Amino acid sequence: MSELLGVENLRKVFPVRASAGEPAGDLVAVDDVSFTLPPGGSLAVVGESGSGKTTVARMVVGLETPTAGRITLDGESREAARAGRGARKARARQIQMVFQDPYTSLDSRQTIEGAIEELLRAHFDWDAARRRERVAELLDQVGLDKRQGGARPRALSGGQRQRAAIARALALEPRLLILDEAVAALDVSVQAQIINLLTDLRAETGVAYLFISHDLGVVRQISDDCVVMHRGRVVEAGRTTAVLDDPQDAYTRRLLSAVPRPGWVPRRRATSGASV
Amino acid sequence: MTAVTSTPVTASPPSRLRRWRKADPVLILSVLWCALAILVAVAAPLLAPYDPSQTDILAAAQGLSAQHWFGTDEVGRDIFTRVLYGARLSLLGPVLVVVIATAAGTALAIAAVWFGGWFDRLLTRVLDIAFAFPPLLLAVLSVVLFGPGLTAPVVALAVAYTPYIARVVRSAALRERHLPYIESCTLAGLSGPRICVRHILPNVLPLVRAQAVTSLGSSLLDLGAISFVGLGIQPPSAEWGLMVADGRTALLNGSPQESLAAGFMIIITVVAFNMLGERLAERAEVRA
Ligand SMILES: Nc1ncnc2c1ncn2[C@@H]1O[C@H](COP(=O)(O)OP(=O)(O)O)[C@@H](O)[C@H]1O
Ligand SMILES: [Mg+2]
Numbered sequence A: 001m002s003e004l005l006g007v008e009n010l011r012k013v014f015p016v017r018a019s020a021g022e023p024a025g026d027l028v029a030v031d032d033v034s035f036t037l038p039p040g041g042s043l044a045v046v047g048e049s050g051s052g053k054t055t056v057a058r059m060v061v062g063l064e065t066p067t068a069g070r071i072t073l074d075g076e077s078r079e080a081a082r083a084g085r086g087a088r089k090a091r092a093r094q095i096q097m098v099f100q101d102p103y104t105s106l107d108s109r110q111t112i113e114g115a116i117e118e119l120l121r122a123h124f125d126w127d128a129a130r131r132r133e134r135v136a137e138l139l140d141q142v143g144l145d146k147r148q149g150g151a152r153p154r155a156l157s158g159g160q161r162q163r164a165a166i167a168r169a170l171a172l173e174p175r176l177l178i179l180d181e182a183v184a185a186l187d188v189s190v191q192a193q194i195i196n197l198l199t200d201l202r203a204e205t206g207v208a209y210l211f212i213s214h215d216l217g218v219v220r221q222i223s224d225d226c227v228v229m230h231r232g233r234v235v236e237a238g239r240t241t242a243v244l245d246d247p248q249d250a251y252t253r254r255l256l257s258a259v260p261r262p263g264w265v266p267r268r269r270a271t272s273g274a275s276v
Numbered sequence B: 001m002t003a004v005t006s007t008p009v010t011a012s013p014p015s016r017l018r019r020w021r022k023a024d025p026v027l028i029l030s031v032l033w034c035a036l037a038i039l040v041a042v043a044a045p046l047l048a049p050y051d052p053s054q055t056d057i058l059a060a061a062q063g064l065s066a067q068h069w070f071g072t073d074e075v076g077r078d079i080f081t082r083v084l085y086g087a088r089l090s091l092l093g094p095v096l097v098v099v100i101a102t103a104a105g106t107a108l109a110i111a112a113v114w115f116g117g118w119f120d121r122l123l124t125r126v127l128d129i130a131f132a133f134p135p136l137l138l139a140v141l142s143v144v145l146f147g148p149g150l151t152a153p154v155v156a157l158a159v160a161y162t163p164y165i166a167r168v169v170r171s172a173a174l175r176e177r178h179l180p181y182i183e184s185c186t187l188a189g190l191s192g193p194r195i196c197v198r199h200i201l202p203n204v205l206p207l208v209r210a211q212a213v214t215s216l217g218s219s220l221l222d223l224g225a226i227s228f229v230g231l232g233i234q235p236p237s238a239e240w241g242l243m244v245a246d247g248r249t250a251l252l253n254g255s256p257q258e259s260l261a262a263g264f265m266i267i268i269t270v271v272a273f274n275m276l277g278e279r280l281a282e283r284a285e286v287r288a
Helices: A053-061 A085-094 A112-122 A127-139 A157-171 A188-205 A216-222 A241-244 A249-256 B013-022 B024-046 B079-114 B117-131 B135-146 B151-177 B181-188 B193-227 B240-245 B246-251 B257-287
Strands: A005-016 A027-037 A041-046 A070-074 A096-100 A174-180 A207-214 A225-230 A233-240
Touching: A005 A053, A005 B246, A027 A053, A027 A070, A027 A225, A027 A233, A041 A216, A053 A174, A053 A207, A085 A096, A085 A157, A096 A157, A096 B181, A112 A127, A112 A157, A127 A157, A127 B246, A157 A174, A157 B181, A174 A188, A174 B246, A188 A207, A188 A216, A188 A241, A207 A216, A216 A241, A225 A241, A225 A249, A225 B181, A233 A241, A233 A249, A249 B079, B024 B079, B024 B257, B079 B117, B079 B151, B079 B240, B079 B257, B135 B151, B135 B193, B151 B193, B151 B240, B193 B240, B193 B257, B240 B246, B246 B257
Parallel strands: A041 A207, A041 A225, A096 A174, A174 A207
Antiparallel strands: A005 A027, A005 A070, A225 A233
């Protein structure tokens, strides 16, 4: 099987400064994490809050430098080319990211069209008409109308903003899109719409997803494969259906037992156990 | 906050209207006064009844009259005329100070936030040291360098005000720097200068504006004080701080109108700029 993204023995240690009662020391946020993602594939990284998912995503995209380990795209080391305008732009066209909070991940002073147009202008030698055409196409792809495209984020709902963020990320036609809890801040009905949108977009464009989530219900809908993280380590990995239907690891089972399933009836508060 | 699917795209005109209707009288008066002061400065030759430097020994030291609304000074110049003309130098100085200090302070602050590390630490340290120099002391040093006139106090105050602007802008820019939208610009391959100028700057601009307007007020006061002690603009120029000093002899002789009129102009204009700056700052806070 061909490989788009390869992550080998990734490790990240944050130095922690001394604070009230806590001595200074090292916090191992990510410890020996490995996985691969085929072109056009969809891999979920799941785990409870603080398990190191975001740190993995940030290292893959280049916002954090790994303490150890290797990240490859198409077999080539990601961290090799750092400086230079050409390298910066080439990296941008490889991997894009959609953040969790749709309220802070768009510039509030830019219209959605303006934000997309800015990227097109920076990356492609197109004339204004061609850029306008592409902006319209992207907005259409994510289900935003002309008026929403001309609006600033303030005037849009969370779901609409997340659509805008997806359109902006796809403007550069990246090979890989990282979605870090991209639907976690949305209402359940809006979540479902965005997930459907993501499914369609993958089929249309062939982009691969690295989907970060603590929500196993969402993961089941979007990912082919999944990696379960606990305290910075991978505790289980495999096909999503296999991992979720027949979990081998105790932690995964505990995570699963906290997820409401179809037919799930809430028990009385006092007797309900696990919570995530 | 929860997301709502069907939030309509809100138009901005009604909300702007509502904001103006809510505007308080103090704010309206401040805006009107600032506009009036600027108008007077620009149109002084059209508005003033006399030549500001025309002396008339026969009409010296007169009280209020129909010919001379605010009376005349010791060499017979019309005080009302000189108050109007005084608006020119009195406002030009603060505008120059604020333009220089705002540009320098904002550029330094955003650069420090963008590059971080030793550059940011160095800037913070330099600002701490700069705060220790009172404007008046800088004005004295500056007069030694540039001689008497407008340049020396403007340079001194521009240097004195830069750290204040830089400190305020730095903390706001630091907040923006770590928001995901800036990271997503980095990830999109946009250049550092572009992100600073097209994204961080516009987002801190409301605060910069508020700080600039407030600084107009305080630099007007400081420049007036520098002129008053004789380290700035020199006679026979018409400038409010200078006029307050000029009118002292008459003041002691029982005709306070020159000092009073000029002092009144300084104080009201300073208050108006401060009020306006404060309101702008509040609005900048609300946006943030
Ligand atoms: N920049 C940082 N500095 C110090 N500690 C960090 C930093 N980023 C994350 N951490 C710590 O690393 C751990 C993993 O965090 P994160 O990757 O955000 O987890 P998740 O996304 O799964 O919730 C947490 O304990 C967090 O406090
Ligand atoms: Mg996270």
